Amino acid sequence: MKKELRNSWVDHAKALGIILVVYGHVARGLVSAGIMHDSDLYRLIDSVIYSFHMPLFFFLSGLFFFESRRRRGISGTLATKIDTILYPFIVWSIIQGGIEVSLSNYTNGSLAWRDVFQMFWQPRAQFWFLYALFFVFALALIIYKSQSSRSILTVLAISSAAYILQGLLADHRIILYIADNFVFFALGVAFTHFSLEDRTGNRDALVKCASVVLLVFIALEIALHSTGKNYTDKGFISLSAAMAGIFMIVFISMITACAGIRILGTLGAMSMSIYLIHIISGSGARILFGKIMGIHDPSTHLALGTLAGLFIPLLAALAMNRIGMNFLFAPPKLLSAGRRLERLRSAPQSNPR
Template sequence: MSAPVQTRLAWLDALRGVTIVLMVAGHVARGLWAAGRIDSPEYLLWDMALYAFHGPMLFVLGGFTFAYSTTTSPYLANWRARLRRLIHPYVVWTVIAAGLTLAMARVVNQPLGTSQFLRTVLGMVIWPYSIFWFLYVFAMCQIAAALLRERIGLGSGQLLAASVLGLGIGYVLRARFGPIEAFQVSMFLLYFFYFCWGNWLSTRTHGLTLPVLGITAIVSLLCWYAIIGHGWSIDTPFGAIAGLSMTTMFLAIFRMGESRAPRILMAPAVYIGLISLEVYVMHHMAAGITRIALDRMGLETLWVYGVVGLIAGVLGPVVMLLIFRRLGLAGVLGLAKSPSRPRPPSSAPSVALR
């Protein structure tokens, strides 16, 4: 099997950017649901579909990035620096988010008391707080893939097979004991499968063609028919297959559509994809503070909450990142210190959400 070509792929960055925006939309909507502002039963179907897509998609893209970034420089050869890229923002922003939640306990949906704040900070090694489980599990996926590939010598196909076995074990454990939250065992066994799928696809992007798009669209529809028709949750094998099909379908759409996409849409999507980690760690606070501000203003229109919250959740982190860079604080906060260089349309996948 040939090694991944070391050229950037702008369509991967754009897809990551679009996925991050959808993730922000999902978190904004869940915040409104928790606050009692959304009461439509149909929302739950939309929420289920969105979460079956954006989480798996980010890990699939992470598998792509891992494959490209370790072609010439094995992960374990520089594992401390690579791990620090995720652990640094994980620790810093866990403390910041928990601290803000403690300080704003009277107005947030899920307040923290002083003792809960201390448990959150001291227990982050075992129990990630809030949305930061993603960075925790992402780091676990990188370490596991590196050990299996670079120490044991598994190829991408064998690595994918191992992840399928882990996925099955995860479903058995969940059925027997429920979700295992300590060390995010259940989440790791699920999302490592998507990570390995992306790693496997990284050398097979030529196969993301129109027939694949059609097949994955049909499989996705069949899975959703089964899930909705039987009242199942996405935490079932059908949910995993739906996630696999939807992510592959969007990979095919973006790969085939890159040359046709208007630059006015492609450029911002690529930019958000390049700073996806920064948007991820800050969006929750930006959108949450915006919702609280709108509450204080007495606004009642749901769409205003949704639209303004989405804009704040995406652009807020962009503005804050620029400010932190200007103040020289980006590195201290675990964020990228300088803007990414402009790149031609067919560039190398970014190591955003490294």
């Protein structure tokens, strides 16, 4: 598969993932606000989405792990992740937390500033993902000693066992985040290493693959939910369902990339900005439509809230970058760990006498 198409389908996969993220959070907000009924159908859809949409992002993060480590080295990759993951985690945890504290009388929650600054050991809302992803990357830099097939498959097998048996592990936030998500990162590493994306063939082959995986995904979701369980019940079936959901999105993304659907490419390229801001815009839309405009229809709220959660952050991020406020998404030179490392590497070394 050509490199351009490869990068394109990854953006499309991010777009489909972020659409599911925004929809899920908007729907949960409507239920919490009493606008939408907490029905069996809602809980089923919620569980199906949450069974694979965040594992998808860990999978996508693993795709370029070895490429990044080869280009930047271990210290350079870690410095990059400090800039691209840890920095926005801190900045937007404070921004969103501050807004929630100020508007607690109008939203679903009651938050104090002390809760905001517990982020380093108790990340809030959607920011748990960035918190967990940073530790997943840090662990990956330690345990991937080589790019051999045996090493990659061993890590995938061990991380799969950790996921299935996580109930036996110590009840520590970071340990559970890693046990719950590292397997999907490892799956992304393996997917790239074995060049599985190059074996999918043409569009007709992709459609056939997507159809088969969709049927497997549906069967696994039925197996999971027919027993009264949901996405929080970790085990072999939930792991299999998550992996099937990931590959379903992968094949669909390859199809949409071949079709050249530009809006998905745009949403995918801006998925981090959308992820950081969508709770603010989605909650704001719910307040605007419900308490100011008097709209109470759940379907209208769900549709408009999802659109607001996707496109307001996209436009806001573009506007911030244009007026020189990109420091909200990436650290300025003075605070950049990557730039500090570059300066250290390029500094002349004094010769010992």
